[in-house]
Amino acid sequence: SQTIHQWPATLVQPVGSPLSLECTVEGTSNPNLYWYRQAAGRGLQLLFYSVGIGQISSEVPQNLSASRPQDRQFILSSKKLLLSDSGFYLCAWSEAAFSYNEQFFGPGTRLTVL
């Protein structure tokens, strides 16, 4: 069966500090991978998605970046965090085929920027 891991679960960082959130998927190959952010009481905002190693599409221009160094690894980074980067960050995966594309979510990382 497939599982998706995210860490850390919670993070408190000062403004201007760097960020690295990691997501890994097990039990599937060549998945589509997604990074979302969810502000308190709000919907999901798609930040990045990837259809393969080294292939990243950015949905929202900002001070965040994403990388996919391995097939089942997706990393979200920032060189300098802003207060507005606070939120609940969710990684998700789906099958790569152009068909039924249910997304499966990791447990999330709650980031607070002070």
Added chain:
Amino acid sequence: GQNIDQPTEMTATEGAIVQINCTYQTSGFNGLFWYQQHAGEAPTFLSYNVLDGLEEKGRFSSFLSRSKGYSYLLLKELQMKDSASYLCAVSDSNYQLIWGAGTKLIIKP
């Protein structure tokens, strides 16, 4: 543009029935998903509709009308644990999920 609309918040009584509506305007349609999200947790899959009609799964049912760009999630015999946000998402022509902002459902005893 692409747009998914659902009510921001609804309140219902334990044991009752509640219907959460979702209307959408998207570039193409390859199915509609409903997810449940408890506070502080990740969304979990509830249902998927790609053809018109009603899909029933235990206490939860989901309905789709493609011609009207409309879906609803019906929750029966409400329990306190059903208090959560319910997210509607449409798979567009590129098989990308377009997400609604979610409906927060409050269950009162």
